Amino acid sequence: MRRVNENEPYMLHKIKFGVLSPHEIMKMSRVTVVRPDIYESDGTPVTGGLRDPHFGAIEPGERCPVCGNTREECPGHFGKIDLARPVIVPHYGETIYHILQSTCRVCGRILIPQKRAEYLLNLYDRLRDKWPRLAENLIAEVKKEASSATECPYCGARQFKIRFVKPFTYYEDKPEGETRLNPIDVRERLERTLDDDLRLLGIDPVKSRPEWMVITVLPVPPLSVRPSITLETGFRAEDDLTHALAEIVRQNERLKTFITSNAPETMIEDAWLTLQHVVSAYIDNELPNIYQLTHRRKRPLKTLAQRLKGKEGRLRGNLSGKRVNFSARTVISPDPLIGINEVGVPMEIAKILTVPLRVTPYNIEEARKYILNGPDKWPGATYVYKVRSGKKIDLRYFRNYKQLAESLEIGDIVERHLIDGDIVLFNRQPSLHRMSIMGHIVRVMPYKTFRLNLLVCPPYNADFDGDEMNLHVPRSYEAMVEAKELLLVQKHILTPRYGGPIIGGRQDYISGAYLLTVKTSLFTEDEVARILSRAGYEGGLPEPAIIKPRRMWTGKQLVSLFLPKDLNFKGKAKINAGTLKCDDEDCFHDSYIVVDNGKHLMGVLDKNAIGAEKPENLLHLIALEYGDEEARKLLDTLFKSFIRVLEMRGLTMALSDVDIPESAKDEIRKLTEEYKKRIEDMIKEYREGKLEPIPGRTLEESLELKIIQELQKLREEAGSIAVNNMDPFNDIFIMARTGARGGEVNITQMAAMLGQQTVRGRRITRGFRKRTLPHFREGDLSPEARGFVKGNFRDGLRPTEVFFHAAGGREGLVDTAVKTSQSGYMQRRLINALQDLVVSYDGTVRDTWGNIIQFKYGEDGVDPMVTHHGKPVNIDLIIDKVRGK
Amino acid sequence: MVNTNKVQLLQLPLAEVVEGLPSKSVKKIDKRILKHELVPEHRVLTLEEAAEVLGRLRVKPWQLPHISINDPVISLIGAKPGDIIEIKRKSPTAGETITYRVVVPY
Numbered sequence: 006m007r008r009v010n011e012n013e014p015y016m017l018h019k020i021k022f023g024v025l026s027p028h029e030i031m032k033m034s035r036v037t038v039v040r041p042d043i044y045e046s047d048g049t050p051v052t053g054g055l056r057d058p059h060f061g062a063i064e065p066g067e068r069c070p071v072c073g074n075t076r077e078e079c080p081g082h083f084g085k086i087d088l089a090r091p092v093i094v095p096h097y098g099e100t101i102y103h104i105l106q107s108t109c110r111v112c113g114r115i116l117i118p119q120k121r122a123e124y125l126l127n128l129y130d131r132l133r134d135k136w137p138r139l140a141e142n143l144i145a146e147v148k149k150e151a152s153s154a155t156e157c158p159y160c161g162a163r164q165f166k167i168r169f170v171k172p173f174t175y176y177e178d179k180p181e182g183e184t185r186l187n188p189i190d191v192r193e194r195l196e197r198t199l200d201d202d203l204r205l206l207g208i209d210p211v212k213s214r215p216e217w218m219v220i221t222v223l224p225v226p227p228l229s230v231r232p233s234i235t236l237e238t239g240f241r242a243e244d245d246l247t248h249a250l251a252e253i254v255r256q257n258e259r260l261k262t263f264i265t266s267n268a269p270e271t272m273i274e275d276a277w278l279t280l281q282h283v284v285s286a287y288i289d290n291e292l293p294n295i296y297q298l299t300h301r302r303k304r305p306l307k308t309l310a311q312r313l314k315g316k317e318g319r320l321r322g323n324l325s326g327k328r329v330n331f332s333a334r335t336v337i338s339p340d341p342l343i344g345i346n347e348v349g350v351p352m353e354i355a356k357i358l359t360v361p362l363r364v365t366p367y368n369i370e371e372a373r374k375y376i377l378n379g380p381d382k383w384p385g386a387t388y389v390y391k392v393r394s395g396k397k398i399d400l401r402y403f404r405n406y407k408q409l410a411e412s413l414e415i416g417d418i419v420e421r422h423l424i425d426g427d428i429v430l431f432n433r434q435p436s437l438h439r440m441s442i443m444g445h446i447v448r449v450m451p452y453k454t455f456r457l458n459l460l461v462c463p464p465y466n467a468d469f470d471g472d473e474m475n476l477h478v479p480r481s482y483e484a485m486v487e488a489k490e491l492l493l494v495q496k497h498i499l500t501p502r503y504g505g506p507i508i509g510g511r512q513d514y515i516s517g518a519y520l521l522t523v524k525t526s527l528f529t530e531d532e533v534a535r536i537l538s539r540a541g542y543e544g545g546l547p548e549p550a551i552i553k554p555r556r557m558w559t560g561k562q563l564v565s566l567f568l569p570k571d572l573n574f575k576g577k578a579k580i581n582a583g584t585l586k587c588d589d590e591d592c593f594h595d596s597y598i599v600v601d602n603g604k605h606l607m608g609v610l611d612k613n614a615i616g617a618e619k620p621e622n623l624l625h626l627i628a629l630e631y632g633d634e635e636a637r638k639l640l641d642t643l644f645k646s647f648i649r650v651l652e653m654r655g656l657t658m659a660l661s662d663v664d665i666p667e668s669a670k671d672e673i674r675k676l677t678e679e680y681k682k683r684i685e686d687m688i689k690e691y692r693e694g695k696l697e698p699i700p701g702r703t704l705e706e707s708l709e710l711k712i713i714q715e716l717q718k719l720r721e722e723a724g725s726i727a728v729n730n731m732d733p734f735n736d737i738f739i740m741a742r743t744g745a746r747g748g749e750v751n752i753t754q755m756a757a758m759l760g761q762q763t764v765r766g767r768r769i770t771r772g773f774r775k776r777t778l779p780h781f782r783e784g785d786l787s788p789e790a791r792g793f794v795k796g797n798f799r800d801g802l803r804p805t806e807v808f809f810h811a812a813g814g815r816e817g818l819v820d821t822a823v824k825t826s827q828s829g830y831m832q833r834r835l836i837n838a839l840q841d842l843v844v845s846y847d848g849t850v851r852d853t854w855g856n857i858i859q860f861k862y863g864e865d866g867v868d869p870m871v872t873h874h875g876k877p878v879n880i881d882l883i884i885d886k887v888r889g890k
Numbered sequence: 891m892v893n894t895n896k897v898q899l900l901q902l903p904l905a906e907v908v909e910g911l912p913s914k915s916v917k918k919i920d921k922r923i924l925k926h927e928l929v930p931e932h933r934v935l936t937l938e939e940a941a942e943v944l945g946r947l948r949v950k951p952w953q954l955p956h957i958s959i960n961d962p963v964i965s966l967i968g969a970k971p972g973d974i975i976e977i978k979r980k981s982p983t984a985g986e987t988i989t990y991r992v993v994v995p996y
Contacts, residue, residue: 135952142996849947856953865984 023212024097030224034085035059035071038225041255043243055247055254060084060228081227086253088221088284089260090277091188095172095285095292097218100208102169104215105186105194107151107206110177111162113197115205116154117147126205144207151206172292173281187274188281192219223284225250245306249287249298256280331358331478337433338469340456341648344641345508346494348431348445349456350423350476352383355449358478359387359420360427364413373410375421376400383449388420389413423447423478428488430477431457433465437832440464440500440507444492460514460640461494463617464507495637498628504872505620506628506636510612510644515745516656517647518610519580521560524595525734527551528558532653536563539649540642560650561605567643569631573885574600574623579612579744598623612744615644620874626882629871662737663755663799669730673723673757677795680719681788684712688786708786709768713761716793720760724753731756759794759806762813768792769809780805919962930979932963935990940974943990957991964993971995 036059043056050056061081062069069079093101108115115122125147132140155164166178167186175186186194195218200210208215231244243251260276262268286298289310298306313319333354340349350358364372378385380400389398389409403409413419423429427447436442443464450456455474462468479485490496500507510518520526521536528536533546547566549556581587581596590599590607598608600623608614614623628636690696691708698707728749731738737755740746754760762769769792775783781790789795792809796802802810841853848866850859863869865877873879923929935943944951951974957964959971969975973993981987 135950136994139994139996847947854953855949857947857949857955860947860989861984861987863983864981864987867983 021209021212023209024214024217025224026214026217027220027222030083030085030222033083034222034224035082036084036225038084038086038250038254039258041251041258043247043251044241055225055243055250056228056233057084060225063228063232081229083227084225086223086225086250086257088223088280089257089264090280091192091219091221092223092281092284093173093188093191093219095288095295098169098172101191101195101215101218102167102175103148103152104198104203104206104208105167105175105191107148108194108198108202109157109160109162110164110194112157112160113194113202114157114159114199115147115202116151116157116164117205118158122202122205126201129205141207144205147205172285172294187277188219192216192221195219220284223253245300246287246308248300249283249290249306249308252298253280253283253287256283329477331480333358333476334473336454337457337467337472337474338454339459341459341645343448343456343458344446345458345460345637346446347448347458348429348476349450349454350429350447351453351455352449352451353453354476355423355447356381356383356385357387358423358429358476360423360478361390361480362386362419362421364415364417364419366415369413369415372417372419372421373413375419376410376413377406379404379406384422384424386419386421390418390420392416392418423449425449428479428485428493430479430488430492431455432475432477433467433472434475435829437466438464438500438502440497442492443494443497444488445494460508460510460617460644463509463511464497464500495633498633498636498640499625499870501868501870503620504869504874504876505618506622506624507618508640509617509619509622509624510615510647511617512745513651513656514644514647515612515616515743516740517649517651518615519739519743519745520654520656521647521650522564522605522609523560524609526560526650528560528563530556530558533558533563535653536646536649537566540567540646542566542642542646561607563646564605564610564643565600565603567639568600568603568605569627569635570603572600572603572627572631574598574626575885576608576622577613578608578610579616580609580742581613609743611742616744621879625873629873656736656739658737660799662735663752663797665727665730665756669726672726676719676722676726677758680715684715684788687711687715691786712786712788712791713768716761716788720753720758723757724749727753727756753797755798758797759802759810761788762792762794762809764792764812764816769812778805778808919966921966923962924966929963930977932967932969933976933978934967934969935974935976939976943974943976947990951992954990954992956994959993959995969993 036053036057038053038055038057040051040054042051043054045051050058052058058067058070059082061071062074062076062079063081065076067076068074069076069082071082072079117125125143129140129143132143156162157164165180168176168178168183170176173188175191176183177186195214195216198215203210203215226246231246231250233241233243233247235241256276256279260273260280263273263276282296283298285292285295286306287308290297290305290308291311298308300306311318316322333350335351335354343349362368362372362375372386375384375386376389380387385400387400389400390396391398392414398409400406400409425446425448428444429447430442431445432442434441441464443461445457448456455476457467457474465474467474479488494508498506498508527550530546530549544566546558547562550559550562551557575590576598577588578596578598581594585594585596587594587597590597592607595607595609598610598614599606610623613619616622619625624636624639627639687696687708691704694704696704696708698704699710702710728738731752733739733742737747737752741748741752764771769777772778776785777790777792781787785791789805792812794802794806794809796806842850842858843852844862845851848861849857850862851857867877869875873882940951947954951972954974957975959965959969964975971993975991975993977989977991979987979989
């Protein structure tokens with residue numbers, strides 16, 4: 006082979022796989038293994054054993070007897086085992102079977118007449134490159150045609166059916182009885198086949214002659230492939246592959262002695278079969294119908310196939326996924342005071358992660374400062390690369406910083422600590438969408454957790470109950486710029502998933518926004534100052550809304566200070582429901598948001614205006630119309646003031662918040678009685694057979710359905726009684742109404758009743774014989790006996806109710822566990838199928854071969870990230886704009 | 891102007907494959923399916939049109955999405971392997987889209 010310069014880059018055009026020929030194996034082999042033992046009694050490797058020095062140098066200082074290199078330079082060399090009798094490679098069993106079936110048992114020609122074979126081959130050649138799928142079909146057809154022939158069209162010999170028993174046994178169905186074809190017979194037949202005939206069977210005879218599939222000589226990989234490890238006790242443990250190979254040598258030598266000593270044929274056959282099994286196990290130890298090679302009758306050996314297969318195998322574990330340097334992982338915790346683009350990095354981590362700084366005339370002083378600080382004092386440096394000597398100096402051991410700083414030259418590279426303003430990639434698993442890895446600006450902080458702004462929780466799906474996140478440092482200017490321009494958090498406020506903002510307020514931000522903007526809130530000058538200072542506001546105050554007895558401002562006035570001056574927005578608030586419902590600006594309840602020319606005129610801000618994952622809201626409009634920088638400013642200023650409002654007012658809950666007056670309780674009790682009566686009547690009707698069944702349902706199903714319906718209504722009505730008796734400024738109620746946390750259901754469950762508990766969408770029926778619990782009679786169909794809970798969390802549950810609630814709750818847990826694993830695997834398959842599709846410059850979607858998948862991306866060529874919730878244009882918005890409203 | 895090379899490219903060995911392989915029995919297909927709302931309009935392109943499409947997209951015929959010769963509509967409109975079909979189809983995002991497919995004999 007021609008020796009190429011190792012450092013020269015080159016392009017791989019294609020890779021072609023074939024079967025290794027015995028000739029090739031012989032050529033690359035440097036040693037023939039004939040002895041199964043590895044070490045002599047004095048501890049030196051056996052010559053002709055599996056640790057023969059000719060496999061390559063691996064000990065420090067050892068010189069390779071083959072190439073003369075030390076262990077750093079020696080690439081390792083192959084050896085071989087000359088098998089006493091040939092053996093079938095089990096993974097080619099199927100292919101060999103097809104060839105045996107399709108070719109003549111005497112002359113080796115394909116069982117298709119000359120003329121037709123020539124025609125088919127010509128056709129195959131023309132199809133092969135362009136219509137690979139068709140070519141495959143053609144081959145399948147050829148195989149079918151050939152294997153059904155009973156007589157050779159060339160030599161006229163009769164053909165017999167071949168039976169294949171996986172993984173490596175063949176029988177020929179001769180008229181005088183079935184006989185086994187041993188590997189020698191098989192190999193002889195394969196040798197007789199003609200190259201052109203093989204091509205018709207889909208085999209490239211130049212790269213893979215079929216007889217090579219029956220091996221006569223087994224390659225033995227170099228020691229670097231199967232390194233031995235020395236245990237602390239001084240014992241040597243060999244690699245699994247070495248053990249497997251030793252077994253092969255042992256069986257091979259046994260077979261050899263049998264043959265030379267003229268042992269009975271049955272014994273030879275037996276040893277031969279054992280050799281076949283051992284070689285098969287060496288290739289794949291998990292083949293069916295094979296004796297597994299084990300470690301002293303216990304753990305199966307990890308042989309060749311096991312190294313490659315599966316999640317931790319070479320392909321998925323080492324090639325598709327790698328471990329990396331310059332990364333960090335720790336627990337995350339919230340910091341509402343840093344920006345959304347920032348991440349707080351613990352000092353300890355900042356002193357380990359480094360960025361290479363190439364010394365220039367402009368930064369040489371800065372670089373000297375880092376060196377003088379050394380590796381332990383932040384901001385310092387850990388290594389210095391000198392251009393002139395090409396040496397790498399480790400500052401942990403080279404303590405003369407002063408001299409090093411002075412001798413610093415232009416072109417040297419200083420590995421400096423991570424400092425404020427560096428850009429890093431931040432990631433939380435599972436990385437389900439592109440927002441799972443975003444670029445953040447570093448802020449070095451004390452303590453040991455990564456700090457992140459609460460507004461970026463939604464894209465990462467992060468919370469702080471112990472979540473950990475990963476951080477990666479880009480180290481080239483190219484990578485840093487790419488991270489800054491493409492991955493920075495503010496570039497991902499809008500998501501391509503559904504055309505809306507994925508970053509936005511949650512929980513306290515929403516309650517805070519509501520409490521700031523609600524009509525009842527007025528703020529004194531002092532309070533206004535405190536709110537605005539949190540947002541970092543600089544500038545004058547507007548004219549106060551109220552002048553006497555004190556100057557006071559509304560929250561809406563404060564919000565207006567942060568909005569773009571020409572912003573117009575209209576939309577319903579989350580609280581716009583039930584009694585607070587209105588459909589246009591003529592709204593008494595302050596539940597319709599109007600922003601006119603940057604002035605927030607009416608409507609409270611809640612989940613529908615500033616919430617995360619809510620398309621077509623205020624934040625969405627700003628991000629779309631004014632760009633990500635304007636949206637980021639809003640998130641970094643106004644949103645912080647929402648939190649400040651909460652800090653001043655406080656938001657909490659007490660038992661009294663879910664108290665409802667005795668009159669309301671009576672009302673609920675009466676309602677419950679009423680419904681119970683009605684259900685009792687239904688059950689009675691059912692027992693008497695008078696119940697009207699729902700079309701398409703049995704009588705039992707109809708009853709169940711009707712009962713569930715009734716109980717559903719009961720809970721809703723009880724809930725609305727509770728809600729109607731609640732103070733609208735009750736903190737829990739605020740949270741539910743604004744969408745900050747919880748909903749009407751949760752309030753109902755706390756104040757009124759839990760309602761029907763279900764398992765698999767039905768009332769709870771299982772447990773004891775014909776009843777759920779021993780507290781009830783057999784066959785009792787009443788609500789209480791079938792999982793209806795009329796108690797609430799405030800007053801407490803009865804023992805039976807606790808049980809039913811637990812049953813319902815358990816189902817939820819099981820569901821989430823099952824769902825995540827299933828959808829995770831589905832997503833993996835989907836990604837594998839789609840990952841290399843590309844939107845090309847002409848708008849088409851293509852795979853890497855240039856095959857067209859879609860003629861225009863999404864059929865309309867629109868990037869969903871910049872749409873209004875999927876629609877390319879929002880006509881209403883444009884009309885409003887044109888009309889100047 | 892039609893590039894003759896492109897036209898030649900369209901002379902595919904596909905039709906031969908059909909002859910070369912044992913043919914499967916053809917089921918009779920109800921013509922009314924063509925009028926069904928959910929069946930989009932299929933049309934066989936002429937050689938010149940096909941060459942133009944391939945030129946515009948800069949693809950070889952086998953890089954287009956495939957459609958089986960056994961597809962009910964294809965057998966009804968009498969398309970042959972190697973033909974290029976234009977399909978006009980309603981789209982939830984774009985109103986109406988045009989796609990092209992090449993007929994394959996499997």
